Amino acid sequence: MSGLYIHVPFCESKCPYCAFASAPKRPGDEEKFLRAIEREISARRAGFDSLEGFETLYVGGGTPSVISVPAWRHVIEIIASSIKLARRAEVTVEANPGSLTDGHLELWRAWRVTRVSVGAQSFDDGELRFLGRVHDSAQAADAIESCLSAGFETSVDLMFGLPGQKLRDWAKTLKRALLPAPGHLSIYQLAIEDGVPFARKNLVLPDGYEQYRYAQWRLARAGYGQYEIASFARVRRESRHNLNYWDDGDYVGIGPSAWSNMDGRRSKNAPLLDVYSDMICSSGSAVVYEERLDPGPAARQAAVLALRTRRGIDWRSFADKHGKVFSDEVKKKLEKFPANLVVTDAKSTALTQAGFRVANKVWEDII
Ligand code: SF4
Structure with a gap:
């Protein structure tokens, strides 16, 4: 099995705990990104990277729903014209409540998207403000409802282990997330890497053990199986793309900062859009790191x-x-x-x- 990952390097604004390669869009960035991924895909085809028969496609980021609907049409044209997905491929797109629109959902539904992963993070407005999220809890609930009503398999991302977060706060967030009965939930503990704005704040983070244990108990009670350390799903709602990654399977990564893993060789693209785009346009490759482990x-x-x-x-x-x-x-x-x-x-x-x-x-x- 092999998967394809496309990294979208845009977000509405930068969350102060985030170390992913993403930034708000500047004028012209969207066009630059589209041109560059189109070139990377055609360069990989010319270089004999097999771009056929992918059983999963995952468009992540960043925030893929920050790309406008017209630009998304272009993304789909690029993929449809040059990449062959398997007949029953799982196609996932990440979306955030602040930028997801009915237009996105209609377009994705008309194409091949099967899953939407919604970055809700919390249903507590104070926690969302602390995390620097641009949406509130009502928008998060609306986004999940919209994805479910549009017929997508829907996953919800939540975050625990925030400073001062009580077990009852976390229990409320979980309860609210379960209300619309999404097929899949992922829970992540807040971790702060060097270099992000939160790292300068000397925050004291709880160890998160009790919250994690509570989530295991609560989600099992609600009918979700824990199939991975951070992932819970109803029967047959597991993410096939992520399972391939944990199985150490092959995957091709397109876009800034994307990792690829093919036949035991791992490589990473340049993380900054401008550098990625310049490298792709001049040489057809943006690989800045490569390794084959012993x-x-x-x-x-x-x-x-x-x-x-x-x-x-x-x-x-x-x-x-x-x-x-x-x-x-x-x-x-x-x-x-x-x-x-x-x-x-x-x-x-x-x-x-x-x-x-x-x-x-x-x-x-x-x-
Ligand atoms: S929305 Fe996600 S990717 Fe974007 S800055 Fe926030 S945490 Fe990072």
Whole structure:
């Protein structure tokens, strides 16, 4: 299985905790972006990167709904004319409540979009203001309702672990998110990387353990299975695109800052739109970083990715891909964790729900 990712580098405004490659659009940026991704796609085709048979397409960012509807028509033309998606491909677009319009939904519905992932983050207006989000809770609820009424599989992103956030605040956000019964929820703990505006504020973040544990309990009660450390879905509503990523599958990334992973070679495009565009226009490639991991680190990294998921590591395919030596090495490290954290059957090893809560410790041990 292989997936295609397209990174949209625009947002309405920059959230103070965000380290993703995105910025508000300047005049001319949209055209520059469209020209550059069109060129990158044709350069990759000419360079024999296979752009056929993708089983998933994920348009993320940034905020893809910040692209205007006419520009989105152009994006669709570019994709439709040069990329072959599999017949039943999963096509996901990320959207934010402040910029998603009925026009976007109509266009996506008429094309091949199957899932919309809505960045709601919270249903508490004070928390949304603290996070620097440009939408309020009513807009978040409207956006989710609109996606569901338009017939999309709908995912909702939420954030926990905010300074001062009480368990009851988080419980209210979860309750509100569940009201329209979306098929999928992703929950992320607020983390602050160096260089973002929040990093200068000396914020004290809670460890988030209780909120995470509460979400596991609450979402299970509401009929959502936890199929990955941050992802919960109703039956057959899992994100196939993300599962391919955690399975260490192949994917091609187009656009500024996009990563690709093909046949064990990982590469990253230039993160800034201007640099990306200049590189693409002059040489057809914007790759600024490339690596092929040695067998040991590649095996350990694949193990950590697989352990993010409920299905965990399938030992036969792991040994086929990475060799028995590294398979045995990882297995031995996992054996020392108690059965309430790590569960092993005849074929595989996976983290339990309690194991997900301390996953960082398990990963540290493997790496
Ligand atoms: S909307 Fe998302 S991608 Fe854009 S700045 Fe905020 S967190 Fe980052």
